[in-house]
Amino acid sequence: MSARARLLLALGAVAALALPLVLPSNYAVNVAVMILFSAFLGQAWNIAGGFAGQTSFGHVVFFGTGAYASTILHATWGWNPWLAWPMAALAGGAVGLGIGALAFRAGLRGSYFALVTLAFAEVFRILANSAEFTRGGLGILIKADARAANFQFRDPAWFYYVALALVAASLAIAWWLRRSRFGAQLAAIRENEDAARALGIDVLRAKTLCMGISGAMAGAGGTFYAQKYLYIDPTIAFGVEKSVEMLLVSMIGGAGTVFGPLVGAVALGFVGEATRALTSAQGLGLVVYGIILVAIVARLPDGLIGLFARRAARRGGRDA
């Protein structure tokens, strides 16, 4: 990391820590929380979709599994939500390993892999809608009891700091992937799977493991969401909207880059707030996202972050 990049990172961290102190309202803090949360989920998608090139249309399945796992442990079995949180990550990771192993063993790649993940999410949604222990379509309410020991906060600034910690952790994981041997294996698989296999990489194992990591992260995100809103139902937990959001944030910011999902989440957060200020009708924000997605895939395969990197490269900087 160059001195310049280190300075930028330190400045960014200080600004992020100070942000809730200067934001004018609780509404603004909540927007910031959702942007950070979206960056975290986008990073979870990015681990599989970006670093390993396994485009998924159903990543919400891990998020939803985590949300239901910790919420059932907490609301039905009386566990402390902080203790239930790691279980959510485990559950998400286990589903990630399971779906990964099934799909990759069957040799599904590219579009076929994307479509099968979508179908898995749909199966989970329908099951959650019909099963007894998920309380079907009614969803599960978490009893409001705003104590920090209960993972509920009266002041949204605390959710902000939890979300910030999640984002920091996800950036660290992405950074490690960028540097490690395992990350290099994933990059080789993304660029050319057959060549990677010929080099002696255990492709099946690496891809499955990567889905496990990605699933565990998304599962941990599920608990955060449930504790923030104190409610989940099958559509929130397994609906296609969150899958698309995770994909958009990562693709638009820059899939396969460390800071891409964060950049994408901030950009989409601003677009969302701008369209909300313009009109109360639904849908306009996502219309803009869709157009941006097409433009990015067509013209900017490295996403918005590619713009910065290109400028840095022109200046002669490295390691952007």
Next chain:
Amino acid sequence: MPSFDILLAGIVNGLAAGAVYVLVAVGLTLIYGVLHIVNFAHGSLLMLAMYATYFLFAKAGVDPYAALPVVAGGAFALGYVLYRGVVGRFAHGKDENILLITLGLSIVIDNLALFLFTGDTQTIDVAHAQRMVEFGPLFLPRAKVIAFAAALAICAALGLWMARSDTGKAIRAVAKERQGARLVGIDVDHVFAVSYGIGIACLGAAACLLMPSFYVSPSSGHAFVLIAFTTVVLGGMGSFPGALAGGFAIGVIESLGGLLLGEQLGQIGISLAFILVLLLRPTGLFGARR
């Protein structure tokens, strides 16, 4: 276990719904077979055509069956333009990119519909289509009988046209060997756009057949896209007989699933069928290559 008569009614209902799925899937499989494009916007474009049918009936009083040539023609034009303007220009290289472009397209279409038409569910009430027709022990609404017959007739006409007409031959030539087709003087880009247009025109026809017995909302597209892909994957991507068998199979799976497992859990049949086919036999029942 429900009685035999109820099961039979379920199967017949499933076959009737399946005929429309066949039409939807023929469009998707044609686009895949010729262009190698996995058209994720397929459901959204169907939803758009259903809205067109709805507005023609609600605002101008046009009977959906009379509107069929108009909606199909409009859908063809939209597909042709979409291919020339967006899909064909940007969807090059890796197949995930094509999928992402058509996903972007579907996000735009779905949410534009939500923005313009609101999220309300719309239905049309075509009196003559509600009447029941008797088949031995069974009663079926006329709308379903017409949909069944018309969908099969359109598929047959399309198959004949693909086999006999010059354009059909050009499409098949391009699907088999693009370079060779270009060398013998076929305008490949035009053939691509025509194929995409025909695929979307099938959706226009399907929309007119669906609307009298169905409803539309901006999220209808999402409901249909999984059905369409399941149908096509079940039969084998790019295979016409596969789309035919797949469509009927999915119609019956859906109908019997609802009957045996209840309305909630019954929907699981389609997704499970999709996953199982992909995991166990990714080439589908009729597909040879992938």
